Structure formats: C-alpha cells, structure tokens
Amino acid sequence: MSFPALDLDLDxxxxxxTPNFGLDAVTWFRVGGxxxxxxxxxxxxxxxxxxxxxxxxxxxLVIGVGSNLLVRDGGIEGVVxxxxxxxxxxxxxxxxxxxxVGAALPDKRVAAFALEQGLSGFAFYHGIPGGIGGALRMxxxxxxxxxxxxxxxxxxxxxxxxxxxxxxxxxxxxxxHTAAPDDLIFVDAVYQGExxxxxxxxxxxxxxxxxxxxxxxIREKTGGSTFKNPPGxxxxxxxxAAGCRGLMIGGAQVSEMHCNxxxxxxSATAHDLELLGETVRAxxxxxxxxxxxxxxxxxxxxxxxxxxxxFLGA
Numbered sequence: 485m486s487f488p489a490l491d492l493d494l495d496x497x498x499x500x501x502t503p504n505f506g507l508d509a510v511t512w513f514r515v516g517g518x519x520x521x522x523x524x525x526x527x528x529x530x531x532x533x534x535x536x537x538x539x540x541x542x543x544x545l546v547i548g549v550g551s552n553l554l555v556r557d558g559g560i561e562g563v564v565x566x567x568x569x570x571x572x573x574x575x576x577x578x579x580x581x582x583x584x585v586g587a588a589l590p591d592k593r594v595a596a597f598a599l600e601q602g603l604s605g606f607a608f609y610h611g612i613p614g615g616i617g618g619a620l621r622m623x624x625x626x627x628x629x630x631x632x633x634x635x636x637x638x639x640x641x642x643x644x645x646x647x648x649x650x651x652x653x654x655x656x657x658x659x660x661h662t663a664a665p666d667d668l669i670f671v672d673a674v675y676q677g678e679x680x681x682x683x684x685x686x687x688x689x690x691x692x693x694x695x696x697x698x699x700x701x702i703r704e705k706t707g708g709s710t711f712k713n714p715p716g717x718x719x720x721x722x723x724x725a726a727g728c729r730g731l732m733i734g735g736a737q738v739s740e741m742h743c744n745x746x747x748x749x750x751s752a753t754a755h756d757l758e759l760l761g762e763t764v765r766a767x768x769x770x771x772x773x774x775x776x777x778x779x780x781x782x783x784x785x786x787x788x789x790x791x792x793x794x795f796l797g798a
Contacts, residue, residue, distance in 0.1 A: 485558055485787065487520035492563075493537040499525035499571075507555045507784075510547070510566065512613070513746075514705050515754040516555025517784060519564035527571040528641065528671045535669075536645035538563065544643060545783065546669050548615040549590060552622070552708050557754045558785035565669065567617060572671060577601050581677045582636060587617035587670045591624065594675075599685045603677025605634050607688035611696050613708055620670045622779075623657045627692045632657035634675045640668040660712050660779055701739045705748035710761060711776040719776055720744035726767040733760040746780075755790045758782060766796045 486504045494501060505522035508515050525531035538544065543562030547553060572588035575597040583601065585594050595610035608629030609619070618624065620638055623631045635657075638650045648668070656663025696702055711719040723729070723743040731738045735752030738760065739745040746757055765776045775795070786792070 511550035517559025548618040556784035604680035611692040643667040
C-alpha cells in the first residue's frame, strides 16, 4: 500500500522528508505499513519552521525509537516525525545536580550519562528500551522508578510551531500516562539527580540489567510490556492464568519467558500481533473479569478487512 504524495512547503527546511517510508524498518516489532511522509528535522528550530508551514489539515504523529509501538499494516496518513540523535540526542550537565537531555536520547544512555556525572536516581532508565520522548509521553518506569520522580521541566513544540515549557506538575503524570496535550512534540527535558558514589550507581544499574536478562525476552522482536498492570494485579499473571503463555496467531506469539510480551517470531504482521493482543484481553476478561489496557501504542490504519475489535467485540 502507498499514499499519494503530500504537497509540502520545504523552502528553508534543513531536515529530510521521505514519502511512503516503510515504518517496519524502524519499529522493534519490524512490522507496519508506510508513513505518507516521514520528516526527520535537523534540530528544534527546523522542526518549528516545518510545523509553521504545514497545513493544519495534515495530520502529524511523532514516533521515537519504535520500541513501544505497533504500526498497523495500512500505515499512517499525514506526516510522521522522527527526531534524530544528531539533532535531539545531546546530554549536558547543569548547575544544581541537574541534567538536560534531548528527546531522541535512549533511556539507557541517560542512565549512563548520569553515571558519568556521579548522579543517582536514573538506574531504572537502564532497563527501559525506549527514548526520552516516549518516556515523557507515558511516564515510563521500571524497577521501582518512574520518569515523574526525576523530571523538572520539559521543552516542547506545539502543532503551530510555538515553543513551550511545561513543569513537572503541568505534565500531569499518572501511571503510564501524561496529561500534556497530544499535539506537543517534546524536544528536551531537565532532570534532577542526586550526587552518589559511581560504584553504588553502577551496582544499581547492574541489578536492573540482570533482572531484564533473567525475566524478559530482550533478544526477540518485541515491543516491550504489552499491557498496563491493573490496580492490585500484575498483567503477566493474569495472562498466564488465562492460559495464554505461548499462544500463537500467525507469526505472533505470547512470550513463553514473560507473558506480558508479544513476539514477532519472524513472519508476523501487525494484524497478527493486534489480533493476538485482543485475544489475550478477551480471555483475561473471561477468566478474571479484569479488562487489561494496552501499554503499547497502536497507530495507523488496518488493511481492508483487518480491523480488530477490542476484546474481539466482547
């Protein structure tokens, strides 16, 4: 499937626009249709100018490193923006034991930079396979730590190209969610660290990494944790109790190692993965009465005849 070319005003734009870019190349599941146009801005000023020029009628969607993302097989209409490490991947030390990091910087690299600076509080990022932009959007957390516990403020650019700054309180963080407007594109963030002995920080990071190695299928084509933990429950336990460990649909499988992970075994389509996820949700609802919510972001349009109903229409 391909989309018609967009009529874009690119005068003075320094970034790269690629029509009908196959998003399967940049998602960790390695599935999904094309973006009508993929824009990779050179820097924040370039992004602001592009958005100022872009007609309001053209949809805009931002993706990060593609780790917590399922793009449907029909692709994504409009412009998909992907921030580059070159333009949005810097990390700098600030006064007062703070650090400023670009939104394209991988979470794991933030933990490493904090270690280099002798600042604790970021070891949990060592175990999250994503980037800071996504971490801000979903209050990413692991191993007892969350983004909101360290964030000071965020710089973002809105749909009109205006630069805005949001405090921690204005982000409205809750579990795996922020109340920040959907049209904001995060470009960098300031975090608060705490001075600590590097050996202590390194030990905490090693513990996080060891846990991931033992418990998660990190060498598979997966999107990370599939479902949010319901209050008072662990999603993986509910999935296991519903008899879904190892369940397969097409080339998609519920991980045998950790049942809150879906895996592309090699031939899966986005439809296979979404259908498997909704099958799991339906079985958990039937066996426990609990409605699991997706943690993975599902984006785009399905191919004709491949729409998947939530809970399979239950």
